[in-house]
Amino acid sequence: MEFVTGVYLGLMFLSLYMFFFFVLLTIKNREEFFSYPKTKKQYSVSVVVPCYNEEASISGNILSLVNSDYPGLKKIVVVDDCSTDGSWKLIQKLAKKYPKVLAVQTPKNTGNAAGAKNYGAKFVDTELIGFSDADSHPTKEAIGRMMGYFDNPQMGAVTSLVVVRNCTVNLLSKLQAIEYMIFSWNRKITDFLNSVYVTTGPLSFYRSKLFFDIGGFDTKSMTEDIEITWNIISHDYKTAMCLDARITTEVPVKLKPWFRQRVRWGIGGLQAIAKYKEYFFKKGMFGYFVIPWVSLSIVLSIASFCFSWYLLFNTFAARFLTVGYSIVADTAIFQMQNLNFYPSVMIFFSLVLFTTSMTYYHYVLYRTHFEEKISIKRFFKLVFFALVFLTIYPIVWFAAIYRYIRKDFKW
Amino acid sequence: MVKILDNKHIFWQAFLLASIVFWIGLLLGISFEKSRINEIEGFYFDSETDLFDFELSTELVYGSNSSCDILYGESVVFAEKIFKEASKLEKYDDSNKITKELISLHRRYDLLRILLWQDIAKINQQCENKVNIVVYLYQYIDPSLTTKATQGAMSNSLIELKQKYKNQIILIPIAVDTNVASLDFLRKKYGLEIIPTIFVNDEHEFNSLEEISNIESILYNSSDLE
Numbered sequence: 001m002e003f004v005t006g007v008y009l010g011l012m013f014l015s016l017y018m019f020f021f022f023v024l025l026t027i028k029n030r031e032e033f034f035s036y037p038k039t040k041k042q043y044s045v046s047v048v049v050p051c052y053n054e055e056a057s058i059s060g061n062i063l064s065l066v067n068s069d070y071p072g073l074k075k076i077v078v079v080d081d082c083s084t085d086g087s088w089k090l091i092q093k094l095a096k097k098y099p100k101v102l103a104v105q106t107p108k109n110t111g112n113a114a115g116a117k118n119y120g121a122k123f124v125d126t127e128l129i130g131f132s133d134a135d136s137h138p139t140k141e142a143i144g145r146m147m148g149y150f151d152n153p154q155m156g157a158v159t160s161l162v163v164v165r166n167c168t169v170n171l172l173s174k175l176q177a178i179e180y181m182i183f184s185w186n187r188k189i190t191d192f193l194n195s196v197y198v199t200t201g202p203l204s205f206y207r208s209k210l211f212f213d214i215g216g217f218d219t220k221s222m223t224e225d226i227e228i229t230w231n232i233i234s235h236d237y238k239t240a241m242c243l244d245a246r247i248t249t250e251v252p253v254k255l256k257p258w259f260r261q262r263v264r265w266g267i268g269g270l271q272a273i274a275k276y277k278e279y280f281f282k283k284g285m286f287g288y289f290v291i292p293w294v295s296l297s298i299v300l301s302i303a304s305f306c307f308s309w310y311l312l313f314n315t316f317a318a319r320f321l322t323v324g325y326s327i328v329a330d331t332a333i334f335q336m337q338n339l340n341f342y343p344s345v346m347i348f349f350s351l352v353l354f355t356t357s358m359t360y361y362h363y364v365l366y367r368t369h370f371e372e373k374i375s376i377k378r379f380f381k382l383v384f385f386a387l388v389f390l391t392i393y394p395i396v397w398f399a400a401i402y403r404y405i406r407k408d409f410k411w
Numbered sequence: 412m413v414k415i416l417d418n419k420h421i422f423w424q425a426f427l428l429a430s431i432v433f434w435i436g437l438l439l440g441i442s443f444e445k446s447r448i449n450e451i452e453g454f455y456f457d458s459e460t461d462l463f464d465f466e467l468s469t470e471l472v473y474g475s476n477s478s479c480d481i482l483y484g485e486s487v488v489f490a491e492k493i494f495k496e497a498s499k500l501e502k503y504d505d506s507n508k509i510t511k512e513l514i515s516l517h518r519r520y521d522l523l524r525i526l527l528w529q530d531i532a533k534i535n536q537q538c539e540n541k542v543n544i545v546v547y548l549y550q551y552i553d554p555s556l557t558t559k560a561t562q563g564a565m566s567n568s569l570i571e572l573k574q575k576y577k578n579q580i581i582l583i584p585i586a587v588d589t590n591v592a593s594l595d596f597l598r599k600k601y602g603l604e605i606i607p608t609i610f611v612n613d614e615h616e617f618n619s620l621e622e623i624s625n626i627e628s629i630l631y632n633s634s635d636l637e
Binding site: 013324326344 | 432
């Protein structure tokens with residue numbers, strides 16, 4: 001067997017393992033996805049909203065929070081991180097209108113969301129503290145549905161389902177909408193192992209005492225939400241996700257900001273792996289599942305990308321050179337006899353994995369009510385998502401690794 | 412707590428399931444590839460018998476000029492047959508990723524083709540109207556990218572030649588790196604050091620792509636062939 005075939009089969013086995021891991025957890029917990037623990041206890045809750053130049057979107061966020069039906073919501077601390085647009089004036093105006101809203105401003109720009117969030121946390125004295133991105137809109141039931149998880153004293157943080165609001169703008173936003181759904185679903189799956197590895201920015205709640213005990217958000221991290229989640233799990237607390245707490249958010253619709261955002265997330269992931277590397281295969285689900293899982297996903301994504309490009313390069317470079325040489329030899333650049341219609345076992349494996357993954361993705365979108373009916377259009381969107389979006393995504397990882405090595409941690 | 416204990420089994424269950432599917436896929440792949448090898452082996456067995464028959468015919472009619480046409484006819488049919496089988500073998504070879512038994516089969520086919528080459532050369536010595544033998548020597552195991560591309564262009568050119576002259580030429584592609592001692596001997600005899608190469612009528616060697624278009628001019632009875 002050739003080395004390339006061996007590598008391919010190795011990657012295929014890992015992919016099959018990941019696939020079955022998700023499928024089995026989905027099947028086993030199929031009734032549990034949208035259920036959440038109900039509680040009779042009313043927690044006192046505050047939500048901190050960091051804001052930097054969010055004049056266009058901040059009122060939507062504040063209004064969504066104000067309209068929340070959860071009676072325990074005491075305070076909405078909106079932190080202006082010295083915006084240069086009209087955000088601060090708008091926040092002050094809304095604070096006057098709604099008594100729950102507290103408008104605060106950092107003494108100077110903190111340079112990242114973590115700084116503003118930590119600043120806002122100083123004004124919180126409730127049992128639970130939540131954080132919500134300025135461009136996110138929680139539904140009115142969202143907060144209430146997340147509270148029951150905290151009846152478990154070991155529960156450290158709870159996150160929500162993030163749905164793309166501007167999903168019809170262009171292809172990039174449509175693909176991100178699919179991605180958010182599938183990744184949220186997979187994140188919920190890790191909830192069944194009590195190992196949700198990220199409590200996302202659009203809306204997540206933390207036990208206040210724990211939050212302050214661990215020192216809040218790490219301002220050096222590019223993705224403070226991943227870092228704090230890992231910090232919480234490493235302190236033997238659990239994390240959960242409520243798939244029925246829906247938050248809508250805006251995603252970048254242009255390639256450059258999208259790429260910049262993803263690279264930042266990538267760097268944040270690498271920072272978290274580096275920071276908690278001593279826990280590798282040491283500390284329960286965190287060391288045996290969360291860190292290896294995230295690391296394996298990165299490695300698998302990059303290895304598959306390199307392998308695919310190696311194969312494509314070898315095939316097309318040889319074809320390209322053959323065309324050039326055929327012109328030199330004054331002969332036909334292509335002969336029908338060159339066509340090979342005999343498939344290899346590698347193609348079979350790829351087709352099986354592709355077909356089953358597509359079926360799984362369809363199922364996820366169906367269950368999350370992403371679109372009401374299964375259509376040919378959605379099928380092609382999914383195929384494009386799997387074949388193009390996910391295939392080229394490792395480029396983000398290359399850029400993140402490059403910047404991480406260079407210690408370029410600019411936002 | 413109950414929830415996590417239940418789901419912990421997922422780790423080995425997923426491993427088990429992935430292993431089962433992986434091994435089933437692998438075994439199916441192996442049996443699929445084996446069936447291709449068996450098919451080619453069947454072809455080879457027939458071709459080997461045909462070659463023995465052809466060699467016997469050559470011996471029987473040796474010295475009789477009137478039988479040259481019959482021999483040429485037979486050699487062309489046989490050459491066509493093994494050319495088609497060989498190109499199928501090449502394609503199977505490209506697609507067979509797990510089993511590598513086709514290499515030994517490839518070697519046997521190379522040997523068969525060398526025998527054919529020598530038999531036709533023998534016929535050409537005794538007959539007045541000679542048949543054109545175009546031997547194409549190429550690298551089979553791990554050719555570099557440029558060698559692969561050069562071979563691709565040469566192969567295209569030879570296919571074109573064959574399509575143009577049909578039965579007037581006998582095209583014999585032979586891999587040089589399957590450990591056939593007789594081929595090494597023939598390469599030394601004719602001084603065929605550079606690979607890939609096209610060797611026409613045991614005389615003319617063509618190594619560069621620019622020269623390929625000259626092949627037609629040195630074919631036997633080239634003016635009659637056109």
